[in-house]
Amino acid sequence: MSVLRSDTDLTAGERDAVDVELAVSGDGAAFERLYYRHVGRIHGLTRWLMGQEDVDDVLQDIFVRLWEKLHTFKGQAAFSTWLHRLATNVILRRRAERGTRSERYGGSLVELDRAAAERSTPGLKVDLETAVERLPERAREVFVLHDMSGYKHEEIADFLGISAGTSRSQLHHARMALREYFEG
Amino acid sequence: MSDHWTEKLSAYLDGELTPADRRALERHLEGCAACRADTERLGRVKEWAATYAGTAPSPSVWRGVRDEIRRREGPAALPIAARRRFRIGTGLPLALAASLALVIVGVGGWLAGRATAPGSGLGAEERGALGSAGAMTIAARQTNAALLAAERYGAAIAQLEQAVLHDRSRLDSATVRVVVEKLGVIDRAIAEARAAMAQDPESAYLAEHFATMMRRKLNLLRSASAVRRS
Numbered sequence: 001m002s003v004l005r006s007d008t009d010l011t012a013g014e015r016d017a018v019d020v021e022l023a024v025s026g027d028g029a030a031f032e033r034l035y036y037r038h039v040g041r042i043h044g045l046t047r048w049l050m051g052q053e054d055v056d057d058v059l060q061d062i063f064v065r066l067w068e069k070l071h072t073f074k075g076q077a078a079f080s081t082w083l084h085r086l087a088t089n090v091i092l093r094r095r096a097e098r099g100t101r102s103e104r105y106g107g108s109l110v111e112l113d114r115a116a117a118e119r120s121t122p123g124l125k126v127d128l129e130t131a132v133e134r135l136p137e138r139a140r141e142v143f144v145l146h147d148m149s150g151y152k153h154e155e156i157a158d159f160l161g162i163s164a165g166t167s168r169s170q171l172h173h174a175r176m177a178l179r180e181y182f183e184g
Numbered sequence: 185m186s187d188h189w190t191e192k193l194s195a196y197l198d199g200e201l202t203p204a205d206r207r208a209l210e211r212h213l214e215g216c217a218a219c220r221a222d223t224e225r226l227g228r229v230k231e232w233a234a235t236y237a238g239t240a241p242s243p244s245v246w247r248g249v250r251d252e253i254r255r256r257e258g259p260a261a262l263p264i265a266a267r268r269r270f271r272i273g274t275g276l277p278l279a280l281a282a283s284l285a286l287v288i289v290g291v292g293g294w295l296a297g298r299a300t301a302p303g304s305g306l307g308a309e310e311r312g313a314l315g316s317a318g319a320m321t322i323a324a325r326q327t328n329a330a331l332l333a334a335e336r337y338g339a340a341i342a343q344l345e346q347a348v349l350h351d352r353s354r355l356d357s358a359t360v361r362v363v364v365e366k367l368g369v370i371d372r373a374i375a376e377a378r379a380a381m382a383q384d385p386e387s388a389y390l391a392e393h394f395a396t397m398m399r400r401k402l403n404l405l406r407s408a409s410a411v412r413r414s
Binding site: 028029032033035036039040041042043044055056059060063064067128129143144147148168171172175176178179181182183 | 388
């Protein structure tokens with residue numbers, strides 16, 4: 001009996017493309033697959049850009065928005081890239097609504113050093129995730145937007161109201177703090 | 185190593201240095217082990233971020249997404265399936281991987297329970313559908329088909345598992361070790377899938393994933409059995 005056909009011959013991008021096509025045609029199971037395939041990464045993005053507050057609520061908003069906008073995905077970029085952009089837009093809008101930008105601004109190199117120093121457990125992934133959370137707000141935002149979401153410094157500067165040079169500098173500081181988590 | 189050079193390492197990795205700066209930095213790297221090590225580690229940070237798989241949110245998030253879409257578009261919006269052509273990937277779904285216990289439990293009893301009480305773990309829509317085959321939704325049929333497949337796999341697994349593991353002396357120790365390790369991984373995935381399904385019994389995706397894991401276990405045991413016979 002062969003109830004299930006294997007999709008192991010497809011690349012991740014191909015699986016996404018197939019599932020987007022199916023989901024747009026109304027296949028709920030395909031949409032659910034897209035959700036499970038990407039929600040972990042988008043969860044990290046949301047947590048690191050929003051803080052712990054409202055994370056589940058924002059995640060829900062992102063994937064409801066995805067359902068509504070899925071038909072506009074034309075495949076010019078990878079689905080994951082497109083989804084990151086959509087998610088970032090939702091997150092930034094929610095942050096603007098929350099109106100806490102000025103309160104959340106900043107972070108110091110002292111905090112960066114602490115983030116690097118507080119390597120406490122041998123679980124590398126957990127350590128890195130914790131370290132990212134502990135990065136100063138601005139450095140974390142730039143790191144997540146640049147290295148996870150693939151935005152350019154000029155775009156990040158526009159999002160965050162900083163200069164592209166500041167964005168570059170913050171990215172470098174964030175990476176330097178996180179590099180401590182890898183063996184030299 | 186100096187701040188002058190380390191400040192440029194990220195830009196170097198991102199291909200943002202001018203050609204002259206890049207050449208100057210590369211000359212410096214040839215003679216500076218510390219900067220070379222930093223460059224390598226910064227690159228790994230960048231790579232980690234690019235491939236970061238994330239951690240699972242609460243299962244309630246998916247239910248919230250589904251409920252909100254249904255609220256906006258009507259109860260048929262999700263999870264109606266147009267066609268069933270492709271199945272989930274090879275990786276364990278992130279939503280399942282977060283915090284579920286590693287207890288390996290026999291699936292046979294659970295499957296037997298499902299067989300004697302059809303729809304017992306399903307949502308109201310599915311229970312209604314199972315009670316009236318003609319009215320069964322496509323999504324409910326998908327879920328049910330996956331569970332029936334898993335049930336059939338379960339029966340074959342029970343036989344093979346007994347045959348392979350009780351006659352392990354006919355296998356060399358290295359093969360036994362590999363088989364046991366792989367069975368452990370698959371059994372954990374099965375246990376995780378089962379736990380996730382208990383949280384979200386309406387999910388066709390989880391039912392499919394559960395059936396996939398069962399099929400993998402069956403295939404592994406078949407391979408081991410073939411080795412044993414040979």
